[in-house]
Amino acid sequence: MSVTELQVIMLKKIATSEFTHLNGAEPACATDTQTWADAVIESNEDKGTFTSLMNAGLVKHSGYDTEKTVELSDQGFSVYMQVKGIQNYKTLLLAVNVINNGGHGIWTGSEIAGQYAFDEVKQLTNSTQLINELDMLKHLTILEIFGAIFDKFKAINEALRMKSQAITESSLVEFANE
Known part of the structure:
Protein backbone atom coordinates (compact mmCIF):
# COMPACT_ATOMS: atom_id res chain seq x y z
CA MET A 1 0.00 0.00 0.00
CA LYS A 84 4.17 9.70 12.58
CA GLY A 85 7.77 10.85 13.04
CA ILE A 86 8.41 11.89 9.44
CA GLN A 87 9.51 15.51 9.36
CA ASN A 88 11.06 15.97 5.92
CA TYR A 89 8.57 14.82 3.29
CA LYS A 90 10.51 16.45 0.45
CA THR A 91 13.59 14.30 1.10
CA LEU A 92 11.43 11.20 1.49
CA LEU A 93 9.49 11.84 -1.72
CA LEU A 94 12.68 12.66 -3.62
CA ALA A 95 14.20 9.36 -2.44
CA VAL A 96 11.08 7.44 -3.55
CA ASN A 97 11.22 9.13 -6.97
CA VAL A 98 14.92 8.34 -7.48
CA ILE A 99 14.46 4.74 -6.27
CA ASN A 100 11.51 4.13 -8.59
CA ASN A 101 13.38 5.63 -11.55
CA GLY A 102 16.17 3.06 -11.31
CA GLY A 103 18.54 4.89 -9.03
CA HIS A 104 21.04 7.63 -9.76
CA GLY A 105 24.47 7.45 -11.35
CA ILE A 106 26.24 4.31 -10.21
CA TRP A 107 23.72 3.64 -7.42
CA THR A 108 20.76 1.32 -7.91
CA GLY A 109 17.36 2.10 -6.41
CA SER A 110 17.93 -0.52 -3.71
CA GLU A 111 21.29 1.00 -2.78
CA ILE A 112 19.73 4.45 -2.53
CA ALA A 113 17.00 2.99 -0.29
CA GLY A 114 19.71 1.58 1.98
CA GLN A 115 21.58 4.89 2.01
CA TYR A 116 18.37 6.74 2.88
CA ALA A 117 17.63 4.32 5.75
CA PHE A 118 21.18 4.63 7.12
CA ASP A 119 21.16 8.44 6.91
CA GLU A 120 17.76 8.72 8.63
CA VAL A 121 18.81 6.46 11.52
CA LYS A 122 22.19 8.19 11.79
CA GLN A 123 20.43 11.53 12.30
CA LEU A 124 18.48 10.08 15.23
CA THR A 125 21.42 8.63 17.15
CA ASN A 126 24.67 10.07 18.46
CA SER A 127 26.75 6.98 17.80
CA THR A 128 27.17 5.01 14.59
CA GLN A 129 27.79 1.97 16.79
CA LEU A 130 24.21 2.23 18.15
CA ILE A 131 22.61 2.06 14.71
CA ASN A 132 20.85 -1.28 14.35
CA GLU A 133 19.25 -3.21 11.53
CA LEU A 134 15.71 -2.94 12.94
CA ASP A 135 15.84 0.85 12.94
CA MET A 136 17.01 0.83 9.32
CA LEU A 137 14.26 -1.66 8.40
CA LYS A 138 11.67 0.76 9.83
CA HIS A 139 12.86 3.45 7.43
CA LEU A 140 12.83 1.02 4.51
CA THR A 141 9.20 0.21 5.42
CA ILE A 142 8.38 3.93 5.35
CA LEU A 143 9.86 4.14 1.84
CA GLU A 144 7.60 1.24 0.83
CA ILE A 145 4.55 2.90 2.40
CA PHE A 146 5.24 5.91 0.18
CA GLY A 147 5.41 3.69 -2.91
CA ALA A 148 9.12 2.94 -3.34
CA ILE A 149 9.85 -0.38 -5.04
CA PHE A 150 13.23 -1.94 -4.28
CA ASP A 151 14.96 -5.13 -3.19
CA LYS A 152 14.85 -4.96 0.63
CA PHE A 153 17.72 -7.45 1.00
CA LYS A 154 20.02 -5.32 -1.20
CA ALA A 155 18.90 -2.15 0.57
CA ILE A 156 19.67 -3.45 4.07
CA ASN A 157 23.02 -4.76 2.83
CA GLU A 158 23.87 -1.26 1.56
CA ALA A 159 22.78 0.30 4.85
CA LEU A 160 24.93 -2.16 6.82
CA ARG A 161 27.86 -1.51 4.46
CA MET A 162 27.53 2.21 5.14
CA LYS A 163 27.40 1.59 8.89
CA SER A 164 30.55 -0.53 8.71
CA GLN A 165 32.31 2.12 6.63
CA ALA A 166 31.29 4.88 9.08
CA ILE A 167 32.59 2.87 12.05
CA THR A 168 35.88 2.19 10.26
CA GLU A 169 36.31 5.86 9.36
CA SER A 170 35.55 7.01 12.91
CA SER A 171 38.05 4.46 14.29
CA LEU A 172 40.73 5.76 11.90
CA VAL A 173 40.08 9.34 13.03
CA GLU A 174 40.35 8.29 16.69
CA PHE A 175 43.57 6.37 15.95
CA ALA A 176 45.06 9.38 14.11
CA ASN A 177 44.21 11.67 17.03
CA GLU A 178 46.04 9.50 19.59
Whole structure:
Protein backbone atom coordinates (compact mmCIF):
# COMPACT_ATOMS: atom_id res chain seq x y z
CA MET A 1 0.00 0.00 0.00
CA SER A 2 1.21 3.48 -0.84
CA VAL A 3 0.17 6.70 0.90
CA THR A 4 0.60 10.33 -0.09
CA GLU A 5 1.87 13.24 1.97
CA LEU A 6 -1.70 14.62 2.27
CA GLN A 7 -2.94 11.23 3.50
CA VAL A 8 -0.21 11.10 6.17
CA ILE A 9 -1.09 14.63 7.26
CA MET A 10 -4.77 13.59 7.57
CA LEU A 11 -3.88 10.43 9.55
CA LYS A 12 -1.83 12.58 11.95
CA LYS A 13 -4.61 15.18 12.17
CA ILE A 14 -7.16 12.52 13.16
CA ALA A 15 -4.86 10.68 15.57
CA THR A 16 -3.82 13.80 17.45
CA SER A 17 -7.04 15.81 17.30
CA GLU A 18 -7.72 17.76 20.48
CA PHE A 19 -11.28 16.41 20.35
CA THR A 20 -10.35 12.75 20.97
CA HIS A 21 -11.00 11.43 24.46
CA LEU A 22 -7.25 11.86 25.00
CA ASN A 23 -7.47 15.58 24.15
CA GLY A 24 -4.78 15.35 21.49
CA ALA A 25 -2.33 13.15 23.41
CA GLU A 26 -0.54 10.31 21.64
CA PRO A 27 -3.03 7.47 21.00
CA ALA A 28 -2.24 3.92 22.11
CA CYS A 29 -4.69 2.19 19.75
CA ALA A 30 -7.09 2.92 16.89
CA THR A 31 -10.11 3.49 19.15
CA ASP A 32 -8.19 6.31 20.89
CA THR A 33 -8.39 8.30 17.62
CA GLN A 34 -12.16 8.85 17.42
CA THR A 35 -12.90 12.55 16.94
CA TRP A 36 -15.52 14.87 15.46
CA ALA A 37 -15.44 14.83 11.65
CA ASP A 38 -15.75 18.61 11.35
CA ALA A 39 -12.66 19.04 13.53
CA VAL A 40 -10.42 17.39 10.93
CA ILE A 41 -12.31 17.65 7.62
CA GLU A 42 -12.34 21.38 7.04
CA SER A 43 -11.98 21.81 3.26
CA ASN A 44 -12.80 20.08 -0.02
CA GLU A 45 -9.18 18.91 -0.17
CA ASP A 46 -9.58 17.38 3.31
CA LYS A 47 -12.80 15.69 2.20
CA GLY A 48 -11.08 14.18 -0.86
CA THR A 49 -8.12 13.05 1.22
CA PHE A 50 -10.39 11.49 3.85
CA THR A 51 -12.42 9.71 1.14
CA SER A 52 -9.23 8.25 -0.37
CA LEU A 53 -8.18 7.02 3.09
CA MET A 54 -11.63 5.52 3.63
CA ASN A 55 -11.48 3.74 0.26
CA ALA A 56 -8.09 2.32 1.27
CA GLY A 57 -9.55 1.06 4.57
CA LEU A 58 -7.36 3.32 6.71
CA VAL A 59 -10.15 5.37 8.34
CA LYS A 60 -13.76 4.89 9.44
CA HIS A 61 -16.67 7.25 9.93
CA SER A 62 -19.99 6.99 11.72
CA GLY A 63 -22.96 9.14 12.68
CA TYR A 64 -25.07 11.67 10.80
CA ASP A 65 -25.34 15.43 10.36
CA THR A 66 -23.62 17.24 13.23
CA GLU A 67 -22.88 13.99 15.09
CA LYS A 68 -20.37 12.60 12.55
CA THR A 69 -17.20 11.05 13.96
CA VAL A 70 -14.09 9.70 12.30
CA GLU A 71 -11.27 7.48 13.50
CA LEU A 72 -8.37 5.45 12.20
CA SER A 73 -8.99 1.80 11.40
CA ASP A 74 -6.57 -0.75 12.87
CA GLN A 75 -4.67 -0.73 9.56
CA GLY A 76 -4.71 3.09 9.51
CA PHE A 77 -3.37 3.20 13.05
CA SER A 78 -0.56 0.84 12.03
CA VAL A 79 0.38 3.14 9.14
CA TYR A 80 0.15 6.18 11.45
CA MET A 81 2.51 4.57 13.96
CA GLN A 82 5.06 3.95 11.21
CA VAL A 83 4.96 7.41 9.65
CA LYS A 84 4.17 9.70 12.58
CA GLY A 85 7.77 10.85 13.04
CA ILE A 86 8.41 11.89 9.44
CA GLN A 87 9.51 15.51 9.36
CA ASN A 88 11.06 15.97 5.92
CA TYR A 89 8.57 14.82 3.29
CA LYS A 90 10.51 16.45 0.45
CA THR A 91 13.59 14.30 1.10
CA LEU A 92 11.43 11.20 1.49
CA LEU A 93 9.49 11.84 -1.72
CA LEU A 94 12.68 12.66 -3.62
CA ALA A 95 14.20 9.36 -2.44
CA VAL A 96 11.08 7.44 -3.55
CA ASN A 97 11.22 9.13 -6.97
CA VAL A 98 14.92 8.34 -7.48
CA ILE A 99 14.46 4.74 -6.27
CA ASN A 100 11.51 4.13 -8.59
CA ASN A 101 13.38 5.63 -11.55
CA GLY A 102 16.17 3.06 -11.31
CA GLY A 103 18.54 4.89 -9.03
CA HIS A 104 21.04 7.63 -9.76
CA GLY A 105 24.47 7.45 -11.35
CA ILE A 106 26.24 4.31 -10.21
CA TRP A 107 23.72 3.64 -7.42
CA THR A 108 20.76 1.32 -7.91
CA GLY A 109 17.36 2.10 -6.41
CA SER A 110 17.93 -0.52 -3.71
CA GLU A 111 21.29 1.00 -2.78
CA ILE A 112 19.73 4.45 -2.53
CA ALA A 113 17.00 2.99 -0.29
CA GLY A 114 19.71 1.58 1.98
CA GLN A 115 21.58 4.89 2.01
CA TYR A 116 18.37 6.74 2.88
CA ALA A 117 17.63 4.32 5.75
CA PHE A 118 21.18 4.63 7.12
CA ASP A 119 21.16 8.44 6.91
CA GLU A 120 17.76 8.72 8.63
CA VAL A 121 18.81 6.46 11.52
CA LYS A 122 22.19 8.19 11.79
CA GLN A 123 20.43 11.53 12.30
CA LEU A 124 18.48 10.08 15.23
CA THR A 125 21.42 8.63 17.15
CA ASN A 126 24.67 10.07 18.46
CA SER A 127 26.75 6.98 17.80
CA THR A 128 27.17 5.01 14.59
CA GLN A 129 27.79 1.97 16.79
CA LEU A 130 24.21 2.23 18.15
CA ILE A 131 22.61 2.06 14.71
CA ASN A 132 20.85 -1.28 14.35
CA GLU A 133 19.25 -3.21 11.53
CA LEU A 134 15.71 -2.94 12.94
CA ASP A 135 15.84 0.85 12.94
CA MET A 136 17.01 0.83 9.32
CA LEU A 137 14.26 -1.66 8.40
CA LYS A 138 11.67 0.76 9.83
CA HIS A 139 12.86 3.45 7.43
CA LEU A 140 12.83 1.02 4.51
CA THR A 141 9.20 0.21 5.42
CA ILE A 142 8.38 3.93 5.35
CA LEU A 143 9.86 4.14 1.84
CA GLU A 144 7.60 1.24 0.83
CA ILE A 145 4.55 2.90 2.40
CA PHE A 146 5.24 5.91 0.18
CA GLY A 147 5.41 3.69 -2.91
CA ALA A 148 9.12 2.94 -3.34
CA ILE A 149 9.85 -0.38 -5.04
CA PHE A 150 13.23 -1.94 -4.28
CA ASP A 151 14.96 -5.13 -3.19
CA LYS A 152 14.85 -4.96 0.63
CA PHE A 153 17.72 -7.45 1.00
CA LYS A 154 20.02 -5.32 -1.20
CA ALA A 155 18.90 -2.15 0.57
CA ILE A 156 19.67 -3.45 4.07
CA ASN A 157 23.02 -4.76 2.83
CA GLU A 158 23.87 -1.26 1.56
CA ALA A 159 22.78 0.30 4.85
CA LEU A 160 24.93 -2.16 6.82
CA ARG A 161 27.86 -1.51 4.46
CA MET A 162 27.53 2.21 5.14
CA LYS A 163 27.40 1.59 8.89
CA SER A 164 30.55 -0.53 8.71
CA GLN A 165 32.31 2.12 6.63
CA ALA A 166 31.29 4.88 9.08
CA ILE A 167 32.59 2.87 12.05
CA THR A 168 35.88 2.19 10.26
CA GLU A 169 36.31 5.86 9.36
CA SER A 170 35.55 7.01 12.91
CA SER A 171 38.05 4.46 14.29
CA LEU A 172 40.73 5.76 11.90
CA VAL A 173 40.08 9.34 13.03
CA GLU A 174 40.35 8.29 16.69
CA PHE A 175 43.57 6.37 15.95
CA ALA A 176 45.06 9.38 14.11
CA ASN A 177 44.21 11.67 17.03
CA GLU A 178 46.04 9.50 19.59
